[in-house]
Amino acid sequence: MMLDEDDDCPELVPIDTQPGPPVGQIPVTIITGYLGAGKTTLLNYILTEQHNKRIAVILNEFGEGSALEKSLAVSQAGELYEEWLELRNGCLCCSVKDNGLKAIENLMEKKGKFDYILLETTGLADPGAVASMFWVDAELGSDIYLDGIVTVIDAKYGLQQLAEEKADGLVNEAARQIAVADLTIINKTDLVTEEELKEVKDTVRVDLSEVLDLHSFDSKDGANLAEKLQLVKSTRAHLDKSILTVTFEIAGDLSEDALNAFIQDLLWEKIFCNKEGQPMSVIRLKGIVSFADKGHQVMLQGVHELYELNETQQLWEENPRINRLVFIGRNLDKDILQEKFVSTVLLGSEKN
């Protein structure tokens, strides 16, 4: 049979190489980084710089500190936070797969579309697990797609966090967070010397190549859905179980001097021990506190042995003056911390 070239030659159709995000899909950027690295600071910066986009911000919650985490974030960013997402079991990686994407989609149904979604993971999250559910879901026809992962590294404590040995021989959280990063931001450069900064940069590069295979985890290759879900499942045990969160709320006013002494005993002198006699070691400290002579709420922020107390814009006014504190670290004991706090820092208690 002869082919009539003019009639039968099929039309050339461009191959769908990099289709890009389907029209109407909303980009999500995951912001990750170890406890206190500066994720929320980066978020606030983006939100204050970027005025003409509707940005939804999702904050992950950690442990029982959820209520405080929320109130802290809200008071820092004021009205810039568009909406809030409640994720049930405290850890985004574990809960978002089941209800997180659904929650985002519900949110968009209620509030209309966003131009952008920023998602801050907890400092102990494995962002690979968070990232993977986006492309798992993409196959199920989602409205959102993963645009990239930004990892914030603490120039002062980053190396220490990377060097941390995990008992089970697993790659530690800090290294995982760097491994999956599309963009790495070294933060707090004001706290280190040129040489220290160079060391951080070099280490981050080396680490990247050592754990690069983690990237396969979030690649959009042809692996079938079941395999992908398998991967998500196998990384569930990502939280460092030795790190505990303690939170408490105490009504009343505090002595500023006594609070400083309490924090310094805890962070610097490390004189507090748990019931087993092991010294408490705090990685992250946050709080809203009330001083008798101040009408404004004061925010406490601590990362390892650095801490600061800053007056916020927020007035107590008729709100009950309740001090809220979150401690994240090792060997923490709530009863002991709270007892110490109440007996030495709270005004009007026996010892003050």
Ligand SMILES: Nc1nc2c(ncn2[C@@H]2O[C@H](COP(=O)(O)OP(=O)(O)OP(=O)(O)O)[C@@H](O)[C@H]2O)c(=O)[nH]1
């Ligand atoms: N010196 C200095 N401090 C910074 C910088 N960026 C952030 N910080 C401080 O570091 C502390 C922690 O910052 P956050 O932005 O809350 O860190 P985070 O990563 O969101 O913390 P978690 O969500 O608890 O893991 C705060 O006291 C910030 O003021 C910086 O560039 N230099």
Ligand SMILES: [Zn+2]
């Ligand atoms: Zn944060």
